[in-house]
Amino acid sequence: MKYDIVIIGSGPAGHKAAIAASKLGKRVAIIERNFRGMGGVCLHKGTIPSKTMREAILYLTGYRHRDVYSKWYRRKRRITMQDLRLKLADVAEHELEIIHDQLERNGVEIFIGEAQFVSPHEVAVDGETGRKILYGDHILVATGTKPSRPPHIPFDGKTIFDSDEIIDLKEIPRSMIVVGGGVIGIEYAIMFATLGVEVTVLDGREHLLEFCDREIIDALIHHARSLGMVFRMGEEVVGIERFSDTMAAVQTESGKRLVADSVLYTVGRVGDADELNFQAAGLEPDERGRLWCNEEHQTWVPHIYGAGDIVGFPALASVSMEQGRRVVCNAFNEPFEAFDLMPYGLFTIPEISMVGKTEQQLTEEHIPYEVGAARYREIARGQISGDRDGMLKILFHRETLKILGIHAIGESATEIVHIGQTVMSLDGTIEYFRNAVFNYPTMAECYKVAAFDAFEKMSLDRLFEESQLTKANTDSPAETEAEEVNQAELDEPEAVEV
Ligand SMILES: Cc1cc2nc3c(=O)[nH]c(=O)nc-3n(C[C@H](O)[C@H](O)[C@H](O)COP(=O)(O)OP(=O)(O)OC[C@H]3O[C@@H](n4cnc5c(N)ncnc54)[C@H](O)[C@@H]3O)c2cc1C
């Protein structure tokens, strides 16, 4: 069977690439391991389940309004894993249906089975009805990643588990050690701490989530500690042992041993490439199973492309979708236009979002910047939403007033960041936020308040500059000379008239 493009993997990258190619009138095949896996890790193990679970936790614990209604207003006293999974199944079912319908409507041919290269242009699919060989003028590898599972870690899916297995836990544990404080580790750690689980996070690095703004992460850590979470940074985990059936001990390189009744092991993900037989296509994955590609997403073999998590950074669903579209435009010589700015949304509790540079980066790069900040406690919508601790920071250039970065923590942070992203993409300045009118009461008001704060700081700064100018004028050499002469005159003994 001959196709214009054969796509391996139906996650965000593969799915969006397939739709984009079919819109160009191309003959498209997409391969996925099993029908219920359509939508990829994103829909079944990663983004969607974790975010749905988070939402269920916020709802069932009454988290958003705990300050006003107190903990007795929890919607459910004893929350179970089944409760958390209830919504998850519902969301996954709907999303799966949407993806399947979209592909079918657009005439994309779906093949269910394990894909494997047999030559640079041919992919074999081993499915229920036997082996089929698909020929592609172009081939896209969008097979994503799986959790890193080193052989010395005794995973059992119950006491010691990875982030794919966590959603299938039978019970909510009483205590949990999270090994790896990356995005996945921290998102799950805070979710379970919100449920009342005693959580300890271990990470080999000295600082948590180093790519984020430090002030924002400090606020996150402060909140996490208020939930009883413990952070042990700079601790390399060297071994984990299960004992007494339901307990596990974690050993660190520094000699510490920590015990809990569950361990979430999440130290990164590796490319899902084992089954692909890359050699037959003339490709080779790196040591983490990732596939190298250039900016146009072409691998060493020009008609084979890579997109999504299999190509590494930034490994986000949002970006994977764009990469899929980009591959199709490049393959079929269509112009591709996109903004470079990429937002990050961390669905911690509270959530965090950012776009552009951090204060640390701007300082390192010696860029003169100023900060306008708004605290949710000053915003009516913050009070209404039950979040008085959130904040939004706008970083902007002191001279050009151009926006350089937006950082937010708190309710709706992952949504409101897009307002700043848009203004940044269009080369806007902080003046925009001072002059714009936003719906009231909304979280968007943060931008206005932050802009006023910025202009307040700028006016203080101007006062300082003016004072320096005045000082410089009074200290100017001509005046100093004149002053000296006057002083000399004053010092001259008075002439005595005889
Ligand atoms: C816990 C967690 C939370 C996350 N949260 C977020 C978030 O909030 N926001 C965000 O933007 N990103 C998030 N991500 C990242 C996001 O899920 C990924 O960036 C995204 O899923 C990558 O999409 P993809 O298209 O590369 O492939 P994937 O979604 O990984 O899908 C790849 C598909 O390829 C299939 N496949 C692999 N090999 C074969 C083969 N040989 N034959 C047939 N099929 C094959 C797999 O079965 C799978 O269905 C999260 C990830 C995890 C793990």
Ligand SMILES: NC(=O)c1ccc[n+]([C@@H]2O[C@H](COP(=O)([O-])OP(=O)(O)OC[C@H]3O[C@@H](n4cnc5c(N)ncnc54)[C@H](O)[C@@H]3O)[C@@H](O)[C@H]2O)c1
């Ligand atoms: N909201 C989101 O956008 C979101 C959410 C979840 C995941 N993701 C994506 O998934 C990707 C994978 O996330 P991740 O958290 O698995 O990986 P990661 O690489 O971000 O984090 C792994 C962490 O484990 C630590 N670590 C590694 N080995 C260790 C050891 N032996 N002992 C102690 N600590 C150790 C590392 O220092 C690192 O901090 C991310 O890159 C991210 O893009 C995104």
